[in-house]
Amino acid sequence: MDIEIIAVGGFDEVGRNMTAVRCGKEIVIFDMGLRLDQVMIHEDAEIESMHSLDLIQMKAIPDDTMMNTVDGTVMAIVCTHGHLDHIGAIPKLAHRYAAPIIATPYTIELIRQQIAGEQKFGVNNKLFALRTGQRYSISQNVVLEFIRVQHSIIESVAAVLHTPRGAIVYLNDFKLDRTPVVGDPPDFARFRQIGKEGVLALIVESTNVDMKGRTPSERIARDVVRDTITSYEDDKSAIIVSTFSSHIARIKTIAECAHEIGRKPVLVGRSMERYSTVAEQMKLVAFPSSLSIVGNRKSIDRVMRRMMKAGKDHFLPIVTGHQGEPGSILSRIVQEDTPYRIDKGDKVLFSAKVIPNPMNYGQRYLIETKLRMRGARIFDDLHVSGHAYREDHYEMLHLLNPEHVIPSHGGLPQTGGYAQFAEELGYTLHNDLHILRNGQRITVSK
Numbered sequence: 094m095d096i097e098i099i100a101v102g103g104f105d106e107v108g109r110n111m112t113a114v115r116c117g118k119e120i121v122i123f124d125m126g127l128r129l130d131q132v133m134i135h136e137d138a139e140i141e142s143m144h145s146l147d148l149i150q151m152k153a154i155p156d157d158t159m160m161n162t163v164d165g166t167v168m169a170i171v172c173t174h175g176h177l178d179h180i181g182a183i184p185k186l187a188h189r190y191a192a193p194i195i196a197t198p199y200t201i202e203l204i205r206q207q208i209a210g211e212q213k214f215g216v217n218n219k220l221f222a223l224r225t226g227q228r229y230s231i232s233q234n235v236v237l238e239f240i241r242v243q244h245s246i247i248e249s250v251a252a253v254l255h256t257p258r259g260a261i262v263y264l265n266d267f268k269l270d271r272t273p274v275v276g277d278p279p280d281f282a283r284f285r286q287i288g289k290e291g292v293l294a295l296i297v298e299s300t301n302v303d304m305k306g307r308t309p310s311e312r313i314a315r316d317v318v319r320d321t322i323t324s325y326e327d328d329k330s331a332i333i334v335s336t337f338s339s340h341i342a343r344i345k346t347i348a349e350c351a352h353e354i355g356r357k358p359v360l361v362g363r364s365m366e367r368y369s370t371v372a373e374q375m376k377l378v379a380f381p382s383s384l385s386i387v388g389n390r391k392s393i394d395r396v397m398r399r400m401m402k403a404g405k406d407h408f409l410p411i412v413t414g415h416q417g418e419p420g421s422i423l424s425r426i427v428q429e430d431t432p433y434r435i436d437k438g439d440k441v442l443f444s445a446k447v448i449p450n451p452m453n454y455g456q457r458y459l460i461e462t463k464l465r466m467r468g469a470r471i472f473d474d475l476h477v478s479g480h481a482y483r484e485d486h487y488e489m490l491h492l493l494n495p496e497h498v499i500p501s502h503g504g505l506p507q508t509g510g511y512a513q514f515a516e517e518l519g520y521t522l523h524n525d526l527h528i529l530r531n532g533q534r535i536t537v538s539k
């Protein structure tokens with residue numbers, strides 16, 4: 094059986110991930126993501142009502158027009174987790190394929206909401222929730238399986254396609270966290286078993302391959318956040334924390350620390366509301382009972398007025414805006430566009446790292462400067478990464494022992510970095526190690 098890996102998006106950049114695997118005449122698509130910074134450059138872009146071809150032109154979503162040149166039928170669209178660079182293009186592209194969308198239950202709910210917000214296209218693909226450990230027969234020849242991993246969003250998986258020529262493992266994104274704060278550690282035993290059965294190809298993220306050692310566990314982030322927050326137990330000033338709204342484990346940590354020092358945690362912002370409410374309703378996380386969540390503008394203003402009146406030291410707002418995004422809650426607070434005021438000595442904690450692109454650096458600089466002008470004290474980088482470091486990649490290569498390796502999820506600096514690392518372990522470029530660019534494809538079995 095001839096098997097081909099087709100790089101559609103996310104091989105020239107970090108974002109807009111999409112990879113297709115063709116087994117004979119059957120095609121499975123992995124991820125359909127958005128590249129958010131490309132959208133932000135076009136400030137007035139209302140993506141919900143935009144056409145896919147315009148978004149492709151902007152390089153905001155994968156250019157899947159190349160799929161017309163691939164000989165076969167798309168049988169399934171598989172998403173590995175709920176980050177927008179993996180599911181964000183579904184409302185724009187999925188309707189072009191008569192295929193079900195398959196993901197873990199939490200990811201499926203996020204996809205459902207994405208589709209509901211779409212204004213241009215009617216997306217009627219069937220949504221199928223697949224749990225880890227279960228299998229889904231895509232055809233007589235091809236079976237899909239999800240394996241549990243950890244990442245910076247809950248219910249992340251590695252997708253394994255069992256073919257007559259061996260397994261194709263799609264591993265975007267992951268970390269090997271043995272002591273996670275929410276959920277269970279990665280299923281090492283299953284990875285090892287699949288490695289023994291035979292892996293034809295591994296398509297693997299390369300984001301942090303240049304970082305030495307192993308990615309610290311989320312438990313370390315919990316200790317760092319807790320250490321900072323609890324040291325202000327008797328402080329009378331405000332404590333505000335900004336983090337990723339999709340990072341449920343981190344939000345749980347922050348909320349628990351607030352509870353511990355007698356402050357009421359309040360999740361503020363529309364995206365904060367979306368990710369956490371779904372997770373809570375699906376019983377995937379238990380927040381402290383004192384936690385409240387406000388999403389729409391009117392209730393946000395009301396709650397903030399209440400915080401100002403009752404005293405900021407009774408609350409701990411968890412807000413959007415860690416990248417300085419215009420329109421985020423933190424950005425609105427510094428512009429005095431909400432009733433919440435920053436006073437001298439107030440503590441603002443960033444439980445996130447600046448995602449490295451010039452726009453984020455600029456916007457974050459702006460917000461920090463404004464905070465400092467109002468006398469706020471700033472705490473940066475209370476964070477650990479959700480992406481595997483070099484030694485995690487080393488461990489995974491040993492578990493799976495793939496015949497072919499295709500680094501993904503990055504531009505040349507990342508995929509090239511991975512290639513160099515894999516060459517040191519005995520792989521050879523153009524032989525069993527392949528750097529693909531968007532629009533390129535490689536046959537791994539004839």
Ligand SMILES: [Zn+2]
Pocket residue numbers: 174176244266
């Ligand atoms: Zn991700």
